Amino acid sequence: EAQVTQNPRYLITVTGKKLTVTCSQNMNHEYMSWYRQDPGLGLRQIYYSMNVEVTDKGDVPEGYKVSRKEKRNFPLILESPSPNQTSLYFCASSFGGSNTEAFFGQGTRLTVV
Amino acid sequence: GNSVTQMEGPVTLSEEAFLTINCTYTATGYPSLFWYVQYPGEGLQLLLKATKADDKGSNKGFEATYRKETTSFHLEKGSVQVSDSAVYFCALDEGIYGQNFVFGPGTRLSVLP
Numbered sequence: 001e002a003q004v005t006q007n008p009r010y011l012i013t014v015t016g017k018k019l020t021v022t023c024s025q026n027m028n029h030e031y032m033s034w035y036r037q038d039p040g041l042g043l044r045q046i047y048y049s050m051n052v053e054v055t056d057k058g059d060v061p062e063g064y065k066v067s068r069k070e071k072r073n074f075p076l077i078l079e080s081p082s083p084n085q086t087s088l089y090f091c092a093s094s095f096g097g098s099n100t101e102a103f104f105g106q107g108t109r110l111t112v113v
Numbered sequence: 114g115n116s117v118t119q120m121e122g123p124v125t126l127s128e129e130a131f132l133t134i135n136c137t138y139t140a141t142g143y144p145s146l147f148w149y150v151q152y153p154g155e156g157l158q159l160l161l162k163a164t165k166a167d168d169k170g171s172n173k174g175f176e177a178t179y180r181k182e183t184t185s186f187h188l189e190k191g192s193v194q195v196s197d198s199a200v201y202f203c204a205l206d207e208g209i210y211g212q213n214f215v216f217g218p219g220t221r222l223s224v225l226p
Contacts, residue, residue, distance in 0.1 A: 004156070033213075035214075035216075040121065040218050041218060042117070042202060042216035042217050042218045042219055043157075043216040044216075045213055045214065048213065058213065059213075090157065099145040099162065099206075101159045101162070102159070102214065104149075104157040105156050106154070106156045107155075107156055
């Protein structure tokens with residue numbers, strides 16, 4: 001089954017404690033991205049990757065890091081989480097291009113206290 | 114920059130009622146337009162899309178027409194069902210090499226039996 005898998009689904013952590021949210025896709029997609037979803041703001045792109053070892057900032061990259069060492073995986077790293085990073089995070093993948101469908105993971109709800 | 118505006122709701126309808134969710138956009142170029150749907154506890158799923166002016170996207174009884182002259186992409190369904198209860202996101206993408214969706218804030222729809 002074609003899917004994007006994120007882990008964990010729920011995470012509560014304390015300010016400053018480094019964490020990683022994993023994302024994996026099984027569709028051989030070149031393009032992967034991370035979004036955060038906040039009430040009234042919709043989804044905003046954090047980082048994206050057009051292929052292995054190619055990553056770039058989205059609209060709200062501050063406080064986040066990513067890596068793309070393998071085509072299927074695109075982890076999101078918070079080196080020093082802060083309460084304003086409490087949000088619902090989605091990973092997405094696609095073949096890229098402006099008219100292709102993006103497939104989304106089920107989301108990771110992160111709470112930073 | 115690019116932006117998407119949509120009615121935030123919540124929208125509450127009775128089963129078999131007619132649905133319209135308005136969406137307007139601002140873009141510098143000629144984006145592709147999308148409607149994504151998010152069911153409770155799940156990631157976003159593509160509902161329909163249109164890639165050029167006057168295109169009509171349709172799926173599961175939902176329709177939307179790309180109107181360049183009014184920069185709109187309103188979502189309609191003639192007869193909603195309880196199972197249509199979800200959050201609906203209008204989005205545009207004009208990425209050339211990759212994909213960078215700009216999402217609206219989402220409209221929560223509740224359909225009552």
